[in-house]
Amino acid sequence: MRPLEGVTVVDFSRVLAGPLATQILADLGAEVIKIERPGGGDESRSFEPRLPGGESAYFFAFNRGKRSVTLNLRTPRGQEIARGLAARADVLVENFMPGTMDKHGLGYEALEALNPGLIYISSTGFGQSGPYADRKGYDTVFQALSGIMSLTGHPDTPPAKVGIPVSDMTSGLWIVISALTGLMERRNSGRGGHVDLAMMDVQASLLALAAARIFALDDDPGRTGTAHPGRVPSEAFRCADGGWLHISGSDQHWAPLCGVLGLHELAADPALASNEGRLAQRERVKAELAAAVAGWPRDQLAEALRAVDVPAGEVKSAREALSDPHIDARRMVGQFDHPTEGRFSALRTPLRLDETEYPEPGVPPLLGADTDAVLSGLLGLDEAELARLREEGTI
Incomplete structure (x- = not known):
């Protein structure tokens, strides 16, 4: 039995930070219901690199082990269905601009009234408050604004982004921390809560050592290449x-x-x-x-x-690292069988609990593959109602 079995997560997030977080929760045993737009789904389904069958390896990297439900949140019936799912959830993750979920009748206050135990996580670029709250941003924008880009590279070269989407991925880890913290708090208090998680705040928290130099020495550190500013060699x-x-x-x-x-x-x-x-x-x-x-x-x-x-x-190069004998011995690279793309490799979640061998990585869902099963199983919708919803474009 995996640690989060019995936990239900309704995932309204898209692209990277939120999907990474909910994939980790799925790997740990949670049932993750991914809400996607009818027709197109998560926009990362169209991102490169593309596989022979048309699926996106980018989408595969962050959406394994989830159930995909298509739902048009712009329609009253779609919003009603979303509220029904949230009423039965333990955790909700969303990464829309502030106020968007409220416009759809899916904000925290509306859903808390239906489900007082709901842990509602809003992961946005700049948070729900502050002068930048309405700004849009991407991983590299946060690297630039946070100072990370100014610290990356060599002294005689321009600023550089980190080689991985560090702002997205660290924010995803903090979504997981928020979910687990919320579940523990609910166990103590019986109530959920609203987590306001800003990607910009997460990046600022990564400046701990740079901040220490500023606070202690009034020294604003710059780029040092691979050299450590406080250790030789x-x-x-x-x-x-x-x-x-x-x-x-x-x-x-x-x-x-x-x-x-x-x-x-x-x-x-x-x-x-x-x-x-x-x-x-x-x-x-x-x-x-x-x-x-x-x-x-x-x-x-x-x-x-x-x-x-x-x-x-x-x-090492990324290829060298992934073929390293230690990585192989730790079984960090697993595989799954996809219904259209066949056998495909995937990185495992690194957590090991009491030497438990978790199963192979979950399979990324086809768009809307679980719509009927989830809506009939959780909300009791019959085949006729599902057919009507599909005809009107709600699912």
Whole structure:
């Protein structure tokens, strides 16, 4: 039995942050009912990359294990059905602009009256209040506004986005945290609540170390490439075969590192024995390390350093990382069988509970595949009513 079995989630979210969160909840056992627009569904169904049968691998990445119900929220009957589903749910997730759900009669106050135990999570770009509440935004916009983009890249290059949609994905994790927190609070109080989760707030929270420098030193940090602003060495160095190796060490690693690289003069310098001293001579240390590392093949040096307990990591491509023997041993890549695209690979949710082996990743639903089953099973609609709703465009 998975931890969230018996929990019902009604998911009005689209694209990435919300769908990632509800996929995690589904992997943990919740029944997730994904509400989609008739005809097109979640807009990410049309995103690249596309598969031979026309489905989107982007959609597959964030919508596994859910049930898809098509519902036109602009119609009174569609809104009524949505309220009926929310009345039977434990958690609701939505990421519309503030006020949109209220216009449809689906805001928190309306649904709380029907279901006092409902945990209602509004995930928006800038939150339900504040001067930017009505602004629209995307992952890279939040990376820019939050300062993350200004911190990413090398000192002599323009700002860069992070290589993954970090704003969306971290916000998705906070939606999960909000849902689990709400379920625990409801167990104590018997009531649900409304979570106002802003992607911009999540990004600001990621600035903890940068903020520490500002608060402590009045130093607004900039781009440092792969180098750590407060630790030397902690940086990626180019190796003889063109590969890159990231080396990161504390004081106890300094002498073994110098020993492997033959940097005996650096090892003997008492001023460099502490991180504070190495910070003060960062450029000297960096130059000598770079010259020494350049004489080694990447993998050979990585093994030599790990043999003396110096932390080192080969800079791998995404393909290399996913085929790593450790990732394979941890079974992070699973598979599912899709009704139109066939066998397809997927990343597992990383949580392991008491060594429980969760089943293979769930299957992403075809658009509207579960509409009839959900509406008849949960709301008791008969075949004639479903046919009428389909004819009028409500489902």
